[in-house]
Amino acid sequence: MTTKFFYHIFKDNLHLPHEVSIYLNLASNLLIILAFGYALFRILRFLGRKYLSKIAYKTKTSFDDLLIKNRVFLNVARIVMLLLFNSSLHILLEEFPITYKYLDRVVSVVITFFIIWFIRSILLTIKDFLRELPSFKDKPLESYVQIFMVILWMIGVIIAFSLLTNKSLYKFLTALGTFSAILLLIFKDTILGFVASIQITVNDTVRLNDWITMEKYSADGNVIEINLASVIVKNFDNTITSIPTYSLISDSFKNWRAMSNSGGRRIKRSILIKANSIKFIDDIKSFERIELLKSYIENITQEISEYNKTNKVDKSVLINGRNLTNFGLFRKYLDEYLKQHPQINQELLFMTRQLAPTPNGIPLEIYAFSTNKVWANYERIMADIFDHIFASVPYFDLEIFELPTGKDFRNH
Incomplete structure (x- = not known):
């Protein structure tokens, strides 16, 4: 089929004017080329879906599956269709040199942008494939794809302007250097984001x-x-x-990554004990029935008794010599309680400590690590521990400080 085939039909057979026959011939040829290109595109797309998908499904690697997912072959089909159309333009428009000159530039620009889309689909495929690897699973790969696409689009726009104006790339790059300060201002956030992405990755x-x-x-x-x-x-x-x-x-x-990767989640909370409720223990027998303290009381009372006896301490006054306090005994009780608690990591540091006195009382802090790091479970464990602490305080003749309410004033 020659480009004059339809011209002869319109001119010789239908006896249409020369100029009308030329344009009708051009329109007919364009329709045929477009139809042929579209049919080729549909065939390539059909073959890609039917055969390439089956081949990708049978292979062990997921890379080819990702190629199909990100429409790599679809973009290839589009580029092939446009290249076919572009290669036929000089034949179709041989009698329209000015039209050919401008249409060739426009089609070249469209092909350039489709090539960029093809490269983008390849990059997305590589990103998705790397995301499946353990070493890249938590890396900011999207940032690198985006910065590469920004650079690629800038190059594509420069090439497009060069094609449309028929100017050399060197002149555009020279002009670009002149506007570099403006470009830096426009892409400031992009540049900062790219730098930050690199530092985040390097420093982890x-x-x-x-x-x-x-x-x-x-x-x-x-x-x-x-x-x-x-x-x-x-x-x-x-x-x-x-x-x-x-x-x-x-x-x-x-x-919180380090906490998530560690053996436990820290519990660090305190209660306020009234200072005037702290006192020496006169009768230790009332505490011997507390099972967690039984062994400790037996050992410490014998140690204190021997010390006071050796040093001939006058125990007619309670303050003389060594003595136990209800506050100290309570701290020991909480240490033993944490030691036998199933949700406290015994391999990590745990303790009950007294902090500096405040106007509202003496802070008694629990410092430990729960084995369960899930937020909801962690909160339940901590609440259970402090529920027990609040309920245990009266057994040691201690009082927890809290601001008085209206009811307290009415009662007094």
Whole structure:
């Protein structure tokens, strides 16, 4: 089929004017080329879906499955169709040189952009494949894909302008250097995000699925995405917080990964004991029935008795010599309680300690690590421990400080 085939039909057989025959011939040829190109595109797409999908399914690697998922072969079919159309333009438009000149540039620009989309689908495939590997599972791969695409689109736009204006790339790159300051201002956030992504990866400060807390942005939850512009956090109340990527290296935040990977989650909470409820124990027998203290009381009373006897201490005054206090005995009781608690990690540090006195009383702090690190379970364990502590305080003739209420004033 020649490009003059329809011209002869319109001119010789139908006796249409020369100019009309030329345009009708062009329109007919374009329709045939477009129809042929579309049919080729559909055939390639059909073959890709029917045969390539089966081949990818049978292979052991998932890379070819990801190629299909990210439409790599579909983009190849589009490029082939456009190349076919572009190669036929000089034949179809041989009598329209000006039209051919501009249409050839436009089609070349479209092919350039489709090539960029093809490269993008390859990059997404590589990203998805690397995401399946353990060493890359929690790395911010999206950031690298995005920065590469930004650079690629910038190159694509430069090439497009070069094709449309028929100017050399060198002139455009020279002009680009002139506007570099403006470009740096426009892409400031992108550049900062890219730098932050590299530092985050190198320093391993944040990974996907890390639990982070950042009060400045009201973020308290798990990282679900790290990209060039932002870090997406799904908070525990199911809200989503977007944090600028650069903020993770310029501002402070808390990453709970080390706790998650450790043997326990820290419990660090205190209660306030009234100072005037602390006293020497005169009758130790009332505490001997507490099972957790029975062995300790037997040993300590014998030790104290021998000390006072050796040093001839006058015990007619209780303060003389060595004595037990209800507060000290209570701390020992809590140590023993934590030691036998099934949810406290015995291999990590745990203790009951007395902090500096305050105007509201003497702080008694529990410092331990729960074996269960899940937030809800951790809160239940801590609540159970302190429920027991609050209920145990009266057994040692101690009082917990709390501000008086209206009811307290009425009772007095």
